Amino acid sequence: MATIGDLLDVTTIYHEPAVETFPRGREILARYPDATRIAVPSHWNIPALHGNEGSVEDWVRIKRSTLVLGVKKGLTMRPNGRxxxxxxxxxxxxxxMACAYCYVPRRKGFSNPISLFVNVEAACAAIARHATRQGALPEPDTIDPAAWVYDIGENGDLSVDAAICDNVRDLVALFRTLPNAKGSFATKAVNRDLLAYDPQGRTRIRFSLMPARIAKVVDVRTSPVAERIAAIDDFVAAGYEVHVNFSPVILYEGWEADWRALFQEIDGTLSDAAKAQLKCEIILLTHNAGLHAVNLGWHPRAEDLLWRPDIQEAKVSEGGGANVRYRAGWKGRWLARFKAVLDETMPYCTVRYAF
Structure with missing residues (x-):
């Protein structure tokens, strides 16, 4: 079975000059002593890397072989509410990884290997200060019954980041000390090193799941869906709160039967303890015309599933991007049917958020 480490064979590191002044920066550089180091003014501005809409060979090669190191400048918290x-x-x-529907390439050029920020102490301190100012959660809500929840992995997959350095271990340790807050991140990878992080119930991992035959097409370089499901019990036993993301929900002929089979697989795999704490998010696919055009150059089979103008419509995202989503008139009906199938097979799985 492939491991997290198999995803990476770092031979080139782009880094901001200040990276070497941070202990975490020096640790990462020392981990890859033979990698070519290229100093750059900013992790956001690497012309040789960002904007490369190359072939699949370049796409995957860059993700495997290239690492970017920088210093995080903005340390503000953004309200979410979802x-x-x-x-x-x-x-x-x-x-x-290289999921065909990922939105991050649209924001940072189409070549988007891992960029790690080496000033993790500053990020942790900013979270701690913010949580202290928040005080107690006023009342239970759909996000959590008792704690403020901070998404700590919006733009990457922390399970893979943890194979490179201890940033994720540091974040998990931080939330152990914050009685009114939890960390949360979604993942499509199983990194069993995280089982030793001792989260004490203060970190929520959300395993993203979809029918395996569809994941084999669109979830490129991720852990197999069955492996993600099988890991849930172990992560619960290790002290994590474990939820699932049914995301993205892609509509095609036969989708309902595939999802029912997935729900039955989950139900037949999880322990009673895992089921008792399980909740989920449901997120229907949002796609993008620019990403569609790029995908046609390296993974057209995925676009047979993702690009469906017959059932999609234009949508402007919260960030102002021009995307496509399933048509509003039908989306609500499909979502209601999805929830009904879930309730039939996994009635204990509360839907925290659906979109």
Missing amino acids: SAHFIAPSTSNGCA
């Missing part, structure tokens, strides 16, 4: 109460300052950006 999956979390707040989006915390990212300790990473980009990913070693």
Whole structure:
């Protein structure tokens, strides 16, 4: 079975000059002593890397072989209100995986390997200060019954980041000390090193799941869906709160039967303890015309599933981007049917958020 480490063979590191003044920066550089180091003014401005809409060979090669190191400048919390109460300052950006629907390439050029920020102490301190100012959660809500929840992995996959350095371990340790706050991140990878992080119920991992035959097409370089499901019990036993993201929900002929089978697989795999704490998010696919055009150059089979103008319509995102989503008139009906199938097979799984 492939491991997290198999995703990476770092031979080139782009880094801001200040990276070497931070202990975490020196640790990461020492981990890859043979990698070519290229100093850049900013992790956001690497012309040789960002904007490369190359072939699949380049796309995957860059994700495997290239790492970017920078210093996080903005340390503000952004209100969310959906999956979390707040989006915390990212300790990473980009990913070693290559999911065909990922929105991050649209924001940071189409070549988006992992960028890690080496000033994790500053991010942790900013979260702690913010949580202290918040005080107690006034009342239970759909995000959490008792704690403010901070999404700590909005722009990457922390399970893979944890294979490179201890940023994720540091974040999990931080939330152990914050009685009124939890960390939360979604993942499509199983990194069993995280089982030793001792989260004490203060970190929520959300395993993203979809029918396996569809994931094999669109979830490129991720852990198999069955492996993600099988890991849930172990992560619950290790002290994590474990939820699932049914995301993205892609509509195609036969989708309902595939999802029912997935729900039955989950139900037949999880322990009673895991089921008792399980909640979920449901997120229907949002796609993008620019990403569609790029995908046609390296993964057209995915676009057979993702690009469906017959059932999609234009949508302007919260960030102002021009995207496409399933048509509003039908989306509500499909979502209601999805929830009904879920309730039939996993009635204990509360839907925290659906979109």
